[in-house]
Amino acid sequence: MTFRKYLVLAAVTVFGATGDSLLSRGMKDAGNISIHQLPDLVLTILDPWILAGILFLLGFFAAYMTALSWADLTYVLPATSLGYVLLALIAKFLLHEQVTTTRWLGIILISIGVGFVTRGPALTHDPPVRQMESNDTEPVSTGAER
Amino acid sequence: MKQLYTWGAIAAIVLASTIGDVLLSRAMKQVGDVGELWRSHGLLAVVGRTLHNVNFVLGILAMTVAFYSLLIGLSWGDVSLVAPASASLTFVATAVAAKIFLHERVDPHRWMAALLVAAGVALLAA
Numbered sequence: 001m002t003f004r005k006y007l008v009l010a011a012v013t014v015f016g017a018t019g020d021s022l023l024s025r026g027m028k029d030a031g032n033i034s035i036h037q038l039p040d041l042v043l044t045i046l047d048p049w050i051l052a053g054i055l056f057l058l059g060f061f062a063a064y065m066t067a068l069s070w071a072d073l074t075y076v077l078p079a080t081s082l083g084y085v086l087l088a089l090i091a092k093f094l095l096h097e098q099v100t101t102t103r104w105l106g107i108i109l110i111s112i113g114v115g116f117v118t119r120g121p122a123l124t125h126d127p128p129v130r131q132m133e134s135n136d137t138e139p140v141s142t143g144a145e146r
Numbered sequence: 147m148k149q150l151y152t153w154g155a156i157a158a159i160v161l162a163s164t165i166g167d168v169l170l171s172r173a174m175k176q177v178g179d180v181g182e183l184w185r186s187h188g189l190l191a192v193v194g195r196t197l198h199n200v201n202f203v204l205g206i207l208a209m210t211v212a213f214y215s216l217l218i219g220l221s222w223g224d225v226s227l228v229a230p231a232s233a234s235l236t237f238v239a240t241a242v243a244a245k246i247f248l249h250e251r252v253d254p255h256r257w258m259a260a261l262l263v264a265a266g267v268a269l270l271a272a
Contacts, residue, residue, distance in 0.1 A: 004181065065174055065180070066174075066181070068170060068171045068174035068175070069177055069180040069181075070179045070181070072171075072244065072248070072250045073240060073244045073248060074250050074252050074256050074259075076171075077240055078256070078263050081237075081266075084266070084270060088270065105269050106265075106268070106270040107266065108266070109262050109266030109269060110262065113259040113260070113263040114259070116262065117256055117259035119255065120255050120256065
C-alpha cells in the first residue's frame with residue numbers, strides 16, 4: 001500500500017459522505033416529492049446543492065472503481081466505511097441534526113472495524129488479468145525456444 | 147403484510163447490491179491497476195476498457211436494480227429501518243459472496259471488520 005493508494009481510499013470516504021450530505025441539503029430545498037410529480041425530480045438537478053452532490057458522487061464512484069482495481073472488495077468496503085462516521089459529524093455540525101449516544105456507539109464500532117481490516121493485506125488473490133497475461137505469454141515463449 | 151413487503155424490499159436491495167459489488171470488483175480486477183494503466187495508456191484507455199467490460203455493465207445494472215428496490219422499499223417502510231438494515235446486511239452478504247465468488251481470503255480479522263461495521267451501521271439508525 002503506497003501513500004497514493006491511501007489517498008484514493010480517503011477520496012472514496014470523503015467524496016461519498018460529502019456527496020450524500022449535499023444531496024440531503026438539496027432535497028430539503030426541493031421538499032417532499034410525490035410519485036405523481038416525477039418530472040419535478042428531473043428539475044431538482046438545477047439546484048446547486050444537488051448538482052454539487054452529483055459531481056461529488058461521480059468522484060466517489062471513480063475513486064471506488066480505482067480502489068477495486070488493486071484491492072479486495074472485503075478490504076475496500078470496511079476501509080471506506082469511515083464515511084458513515086464523517087456523515088454523522090457533518091449531520092451534527094453542518095446540518096444540525098441530533099446525534100444520539102447510540103449513534104456515537106455505532107461510530108465507535110465502525111472505527112474499530114476499520115482498524116481491524118486496514119492492518120491486514122489489501123489484496124489476497126491474484127488478479128485474473130495477470131493470470132490471463134501470463135497464460136498468453138507462456139505459449140509464445142515456449143514456441144520461440146523450440 | 148406491509149412489514150413483509152418492507153423486508154422483501156430489503157432482501158432485494160441486499161441481493162442486488164451484493165451481486166453489483168461482486169461484479170464491479172471482478173470487472174476492475176480484469177481492467178487492471180487503474181493508476182498504472184492511466185500512466186501507460188492514458189485516461190481514455192482506462193475509461194474505454196472499463197465501459198467495455200461485460201462485468202462492469204452487468205454490475206451497474208445490478209446497482210440500478212438495488213437503487214430502485216431502495217426507492218420502492220422507502221415507499222413501504224421507514225427510512226430509519228430500510229436504509230441501515232440493507233446497508234448493514236450488505237456488509238455481511240458481501241463478505242460471504244467475496245469469499246465464494248472472488249476467492250478472497252476472508253480471514254478472522256476481515257470477518258470481525260464486516261460484523262463490527264454492520265453492527266455499527268445498525269446502531270447509527272437506532
